[in-house]
Amino acid sequence: xxxxxxxxxxxxxxxxxxxxxxxxxxxxxxxxxxxxxxxxxxxxxxxxxxxxxxxxxxxxxxxxxxxxxxxxxxxxxxxxxxxxxxxxxxxxxxxxxxxxxxxxxxxxxxxxxxxxxxxxxxxxxxxxxxxxxxxxxxxxxxxxxxxxxxxxxxxxxxxxxxxxxxxxxxxxxxxxxxxxxxxxxxxxxxxxxxxxxxxxxxx
Numbered sequence: 173x174x175x176x177x178x179x180x181x182x183x184x185x186x187x188x189x190x191x192x193x194x195x196x197x198x199x200x201x202x203x204x205x206x207x208x209x210x211x212x213x214x215x216x217x218x219x220x221x222x223x224x225x226x227x228x229x230x231x232x233x234x235x236x237x238x239x240x241x242x243x244x245x246x247x248x249x250x251x252x253x254x255x256x257x258x259x260x261x262x263x264x265x266x267x268x269x270x271x272x273x274x275x276x277x278x279x280x281x282x283x284x285x286x287x288x289x290x291x292x293x294x295x296x297x298x299x300x301x302x303x304x305x306x307x308x309x310x311x312x313x314x315x316x317x318x319x320x321x322x323x324x325x326x327x328x329x330x331x332x333x334x335x336x337x338x339x340x341x342x343x344x345x346x347x348x349x350x351x352x353x354x355x356x357x358x359x360x361x362x363x364x365x366x367x368x369x370x371x372x373x374x375x
Contacts, residue, residue, distance in 0.1 A: 191306050194354025195234045200312065201348030202227035204319075204340045211337035238355075242362040262299050266292060286324045293320045312347060319343040 191197075206223045213220060294317040301309035323336035330336075 190239075191304075191308070192354065193235075193239045193358040194351040194356075195231055195239065197308070197351030197354060198234075198348055199227040199231040199351075201344045201346075201351055202230060204344030204347065208337045208341040208344060211340065212334045238359075241364055242358075258303060262296075262303075266296055286321075290317055290320050290324075293317050308350075315343050315346065 203224065206220075206226065209223065210220050294313050297309050297313035297316055301307060301313065319339040319342065322339035326336040326339060327333055
């Protein structure tokens with residue numbers, strides 16, 4: 173029994189260490205920076221939304237060429253994977269729900285719309301933090317919510333959608349800087365393993 177508990181604790185520590193490289197933080201920061209660009213040019217430049225591919229590609233490539241060579245690949249238990257699938261389900265349902273309200277034009281008709289959306293903006297990152305054991309995401313949840321509130325207040329005061337984009341810019345820059353700090357610390361803590369050279373020449 174004690175051995176099983178120790179194994180679970182070790183697995184939890186290993187899982188938490190997957191966020192130690194700061195790469196996901198940088199990816200989230202890039203998402204917010206892309207959101208800033210899209211909101212600033214919120215006319216008919218739909219091609220700008222393709223920029224959301226950049227953060228995803230960054231995370232995939234950086235994990236492959238920076239993290240894996242230093243820490244290797246780890247297979248987690250079914251319970252750990254179940255948490256990931258639950259997280260995916262929660263996020264998917266939330267996104268689909270918002271899309272349905274938007275396409276039906278119901279979101280704008282709901283009372284206290286900003287409060288409802290703000291609550292969702294807070295709940296989704298908190299769900300990520302809980303299911304992935306990623307404590308920093310709780311701080312990001314507060315940051316996202318404050319940015320959303322500032323965005324809504326700015327737009328309401330100016331009447332210009334693009335004016336609220338700077339709220340996301342501030343959050344994006346802060347999270348990106350945090351990610352870079354973690355990445356630099358990770359690179360110093362886990363240098364690339366030296367390749368062993370074997371002399372197979374005949375003496």
